[in-house]
Amino acid sequence: MFSSTNKASVSGGEKSPSLGGLDVRPGGLLVQQRNSDMRSSSVSVSNIRVRVKYGSSYHDIYISSQASFGELKKKLAEPTGVHHLDQKLIFNNKERDSKAFLDVMRVKDGSKMVLLEDVASKERRYLEMCRISAVEKATNSLAKINFEVDKLEGEVTTIENKATRGGKVAEKDVVNLSEILMSKLILLDGIVADGELKQQRGKQVRRVQKYIETLDLLRLQSSKTSIIADKTRIQQQMNSISHMPKPMQKIMQVPQMPKKPLEQSESLVVSTKWETFE
Known part of the structure; x- marks a missing residue:
């Protein structure tokens, strides 16, 4: 599949994990690099079918072999009704991180997984x-x-x-x-x-x-x-009456204003105590 030169590079003591547009993963697995420079590469990326069990139902999802588990969760959100942030994907008896890639975790066409709802995540x-x-x-x-x-x-x-x-x-x-x-x-x-x-x-x-x-x-x-x-x-009226004849003064006499209400009014003090709003 690879030239003898490339094989020597993989087995040799080179520190670089990159090989001709490929990444060397743990265990010697070679996968395509995921960067913008590789978008124009002639290497084709195939789609795979993943069967996911949720409850008693099975869902077949077609997705890129180089997609992440997070992308797979988003595709499962609509058919399962479980928000992608509330999902747990179990593959080979282990929960897989959303940032992990399918091909790196050796997910192949026809691989099976189990979807669980993360109740704690849903509550948060x-x-x-x-x-x-x-x-x-x-x-x-x-x-x-x-x-x-x-x-x-x-x-x-x-x-x-x-x-x-x-x-x-x-x-x-x-x-x-x-x-x-x-x-x-x-x-x-x-x-x-x-x-x-x-x-x-x-x-x-x-x-x-x-x-x-x-x-x-x-x-x-x-x-x-x-x-x-x-x-x-009132004072003006009283002054005016005082200049009238006494018979007229009795008729026009102005009643004195009660002193108590006036004293109460004059001693009125505004004291506004506001409640403290925290």
Whole structure:
């Protein structure tokens, strides 16, 4: 099959495992080299038929004699319904690595194998899929909340600027906006995240809390302004009545505002204690 020169090279003391485009495998087996330079070689690669038993069924797979066991597993995935990463191929009573080549392991046309399902591998792959799905869900939820809070930030800024310029801020608008922001905190609390996603969630929580505190201060300032305006209006009415004749004063007398509610309103202090989100 080979020239005498080539035979001498194989049996001699040369260190090179390569011989005319062939690899020398353990036991002296010669196989074709697997590299891009050999694609144009005139040496033809034949297909072989491998019979694989899975359960009570047999599957005949036609594949290149130089293919790997991993490639064979991929071909078996569709007929057996077993994912290629969850397969164990037993040949000559030994499990074969996916990276091993058929010809190197002396798989020939008509060779028989047994396919087993690797339950442990299947469980690991399922857990990994669940982890990836959870990360994607958390990422999408954070992105959605971030987008919604961006819009709410504009509303908070508008109300804050209006109050700074001395404009009247409707308490109803402040309360409604605070409730919406609180609902975002609840959604953030329900997101399970680790690592970088956990840090992003914490950043969003602090951001929303800051906006709620701003609205609480605006509502307090608005309440104080309203009380001062009521006091001023009553004082003006009393001054006006004091200049009237006494009979008219009794008729136009303005009832005194209860002191207790005013004292309670004046002593109102905002104390927001936030829950710490880990």
